[in-house]
Amino acid sequence: MNPSITLATARRILTQLRHDHRTVALMTLVPTLVMILLYYVMDDERSFAQWAPVLLCVFPFLVMFLVTSIATLRERTSGTLERLMAMPLGKLDLLVGYGLAFGLMACAQVALALTVSLTWLGLDLPGSLWPLVLVAVLNALLGTSLGLLCSAFARTEFQAVQLMPVVMIPQILLGGILVPRAQMAALLEWISDVLPMSYAIEAMKDAAMGDDLGGEFWRDILVVAGCVLLALVLGAATLRRRTP
Amino acid sequence: MMNLSEPAVSVRDLRVSRGGVEVLHGLTFEVPRGQVTGLLGPSGCGKTTLIRSIVGVQVVAGGEVSVLGEPAGSPALRRLIGYSTQSPAVYRDLSVRENLRYFASVLGAPRDDADRVLEEVGLAEAAGQLGGTLSGGQLTRASLAVALLGRPELIILDEPTVGLDPVLRQELWLLFHGLAARGVTLLVSSHVMDEAARCDRLLVLRQGAILADGTPASLREHTGTTDLEEAFLRLIEETTAA
Numbered sequence: 507m508n509p510s511i512t513l514a515t516a517r518r519i520l521t522q523l524r525h526d527h528r529t530v531a532l533m534t535l536v537p538t539l540v541m542i543l544l545y546y547v548m549d550d551e552r553s554f555a556q557w558a559p560v561l562l563c564v565f566p567f568l569v570m571f572l573v574t575s576i577a578t579l580r581e582r583t584s585g586t587l588e589r590l591m592a593m594p595l596g597k598l599d600l601l602v603g604y605g606l607a608f609g610l611m612a613c614a615q616v617a618l619a620l621t622v623s624l625t626w627l628g629l630d631l632p633g634s635l636w637p638l639v640l641v642a643v644l645n646a647l648l649g650t651s652l653g654l655l656c657s658a659f660a661r662t663e664f665q666a667v668q669l670m671p672v673v674m675i676p677q678i679l680l681g682g683i684l685v686p687r688a689q690m691a692a693l694l695e696w697i698s699d700v701l702p703m704s705y706a707i708e709a710m711k712d713a714a715m716g717d718d719l720g721g722e723f724w725r726d727i728l729v730v731a732g733c734v735l736l737a738l739v740l741g742a743a744t745l746r747r748r749t750p
Numbered sequence: 751m752m753n754l755s756e757p758a759v760s761v762r763d764l765r766v767s768r769g770g771v772e773v774l775h776g777l778t779f780e781v782p783r784g785q786v787t788g789l790l791g792p793s794g795c796g797k798t799t800l801i802r803s804i805v806g807v808q809v810v811a812g813g814e815v816s817v818l819g820e821p822a823g824s825p826a827l828r829r830l831i832g833y834s835t836q837s838p839a840v841y842r843d844l845s846v847r848e849n850l851r852y853f854a855s856v857l858g859a860p861r862d863d864a865d866r867v868l869e870e871v872g873l874a875e876a877a878g879q880l881g882g883t884l885s886g887g888q889l890t891r892a893s894l895a896v897a898l899l900g901r902p903e904l905i906i907l908d909e910p911t912v913g914l915d916p917v918l919r920q921e922l923w924l925l926f927h928g929l930a931a932r933g934v935t936l937l938v939s940s941h942v943m944d945e946a947a948r949c950d951r952l953l954v955l956r957q958g959a960i961l962a963d964g965t966p967a968s969l970r971e972h973t974g975t976t977d978l979e980e981a982f983l984r985l986i987e988e989t990t991a992a
Binding site: 510511514515517518521522525526584585586588589590591592593594595747748749750 | 769806838844855
């Protein structure tokens with residue numbers, strides 16, 4: 507890895523986004539618009555306060571997964587990946603470059619959704635704000651790194667889009683949002699235990715409750731961060747300099 | 751690394767299979783330094799596979815490929831080879847200059863290198879245009895420009911002049927020979943025989959095997975014709991008769 511190549515890659519991806527106003531608008535505005543929709547659907551401060559953090563965590567995750575898997579697939583099919591693989595660019599330069607660029611986009615996404623929720627929608631968080639922001643941004647990075655990894659298994663855009671429900675929906679169903687994890691059948695709970703999203707959701711719940719953030723919160727944060735790194739390293743392993 | 755007596759590329763008994771079918775059947779040849787070598791042959795004869803093997807991005811089944819004294823694909827070679835694929839590999843959602851600046855920074859080339867290569871391929875007036883809005887010929891040149899960034903010792907171009915008008919082709923061939931005069935080695939593939947005459951040396955490939963390896967003059971002499979297209983057809987007759 508070479509920091510100047512990593513940064514140049516992140517800058518290049520952000521420049522690509524800058525030329526694509528519609529994608530930037532969709533990425534930054536949609537979570538906020540969905541938050542507003544949620545507020546009026548719930549029509550009750552307490553339910554909104556319960557669901558808003560969930561949305562704040564799940565949305566960056568979904569969006570970043572989709573955007574990243576399509577972006578890397580495009581890199582493969584356009585021949586630019588082969589060109590880069592013949593150049594002195596480390597595999598992690600590319601992956602971390604994507605992580606940085608989309609992580610930054612996720613910060614903008616979360617910042618806007620939170621600002622609107624806390625002001626206009628009157629969301630009241632009992633604790634401080636930063637743990638929730640930390641979880642949301644980490645979730646976006648998790649989406650990005652899983653998207654990078656999964657795009658290796660998709661040959662076409664159709665396949666890449668289909669991977670989203672395959673990877674995401676089970677994680678959300680088993681993550682303890684709809685049914686507490688402890689109430690699941692043993693087998694499902696075991697599966698839930700190995701899915702990174704379960705830890706992200708636990709951390710989000712702690713952050714939203716505003717209780718004293720103890721060792722469990724930090725353990726969950728570390729697990730999610732570890733999964734981000736693991737997915738990046740596995741993603742690097744799936745990138746091949748030589749192809750058949 | 752710059753040793754002029756040694757060939758730029760040396761290939762021994764190279765075999766490559768794609769999709770379970772052997773497409774290169776034990777090629778052996780050398781590419782001399784400081785010259786423009788043309789890689790010619792009909793489409794589907796294995797030119798791109800051979801080029802990819804030399805660049806080091808192709809999985810090979812057997813044989814040895816050595817480039818500038820190193821095994822093909824060595825990390826040290828990644829700064830020394832300029833490579834342009836057949837379909838233009840540039841970002842369609844970046845301007846031409848942004849594309850070049852990015853690739854220049856990956857190569858560790860100076861920032862103003864982008865403007866130099868834009869000038870060389872005659873794309874300076876389109877520098878601010880997005881890749882996706884370029885014409886086919888402009889896109890080809892943008893992709894070619896990337897291969898010229900930095901200080902490559904070996905430039906490998908897969909069909910760089912497809913879809914270009916005669917004036918532009920003439921200019922690019924002048925550029926290629928100018929680079930060769932400075933000691934750069936060029937390997938340029940083409941499926942049109944009229945480009946063969948512009949090369950210092952020819953490597954003719956057919957159905958994954960080498961049909962001819964020599965200068966255009968020696969090829970004409972061998973086949974007893976002045977026209978290279980005719981020479982190519984006679985070579986095929988010769989091999990099928992044998």
